[in-house]
Amino acid sequence: DSGVTQTPKHLITATGQRVTLRCSPRSGDLSVYWYQQSLDQGLQFLIQYYNGEERAKGNILERFSAQQFPDLHSELNLSSLELGDSALYFCASSTVSGRPQFFGPGTRLTVL
Amino acid sequence: QQPVQSPQAVILREGEDAVINCSSSKALYSVHWYRQKHGEAPVFLMILLKGGEQKGHEKISASFNEKKQQSSLYLTASQLSYSGTYFCGTEISTGNNRKLIWGLGTSLAVNP
Numbered sequence: 001d002s003g004v005t006q007t008p009k010h011l012i013t014a015t016g017q018r019v020t021l022r023c024s025p026r027s028g029d030l031s032v033y034w035y036q037q038s039l040d041q042g043l044q045f046l047i048q049y050y051n052g053e054e055r056a057k058g059n060i061l062e063r064f065s066a067q068q069f070p071d072l073h074s075e076l077n078l079s080s081l082e083l084g085d086s087a088l089y090f091c092a093s094s095t096v097s098g099r100p101q102f103f104g105p106g107t108r109l110t111v112l
Numbered sequence: 113q114q115p116v117q118s119p120q121a122v123i124l125r126e127g128e129d130a131v132i133n134c135s136s137s138k139a140l141y142s143v144h145w146y147r148q149k150h151g152e153a154p155v156f157l158m159i160l161l162k163g164g165e166q167k168g169h170e171k172i173s174a175s176f177n178e179k180k181q182q183s184s185l186y187l188t189a190s191q192l193s194y195s196g197t198y199f200c201g202t203e204i205s206t207g208n209n210r211k212l213i214w215g216l217g218t219s220l221a222v223n224p
Contacts, residue, residue, distance in 0.1 A: 090153060101144070
């Protein structure tokens with residue numbers, strides 16, 4: 001158990017819909033990262049937050065947005081969903097940038 | 113920017129050794145190694161900082177050649193539990209921030 005929690009574990013929705021994925025980092029970690037992993041693919045970095053502020057952006061689509069709240073939990077919002085958005089979405093946390101990242105169990109999103 | 117991992121895949125018999133390489137075209141602050149088992153979250157193995165250090169964890173060790181911007185992961189006397197996909201993450205500078213860029217992974221299968 002990494003100490004990072006993600007909800008929900010599974011999500012099945014239809015094209016065009018909007019969903020919110022939630023992540024709670026390990027106690028004491030200020031950085032939160034979001035990743036997308038499609039079937040048998042590598043990790044695609046989406047976005048990083050540090051203590052409530054956006055720190056780095058990766059290959060995040062305009063239809064996706066995220067935020068980190070004062071209690072340090074983070075949410076990833078995915079809108080106008082397409083079939084190609086079906087993937088595992090991981091959240092990871094670390095103390096600061098450059099330190100080891102600890103991953104949550106992931107949310108499996110299926111868009112039908 | 114993405115580091116290149118080699119080989120893409122390797123199949124071993126239990127007890128054999130393997131080396132996984134990670135090469136970057138950018139100057140690196142550090143290299144991270146993670147292992148992901150099928151359907152699970154990536155798990156942190158080790159981090160190597162500038163200075164050419166070598167770290168070890170049981171029979172898994174790694175080296176970091178800062179001048180060549182390369183890191184190698186050494187798995188000796190492999191066990192069945194070593195099976196999975198190994199990712200390297202290379203920490204690079206992005207202006208006034210640092211970012212971890214992930215390789216595409218090396219799939220390792222250890223057979224009895």
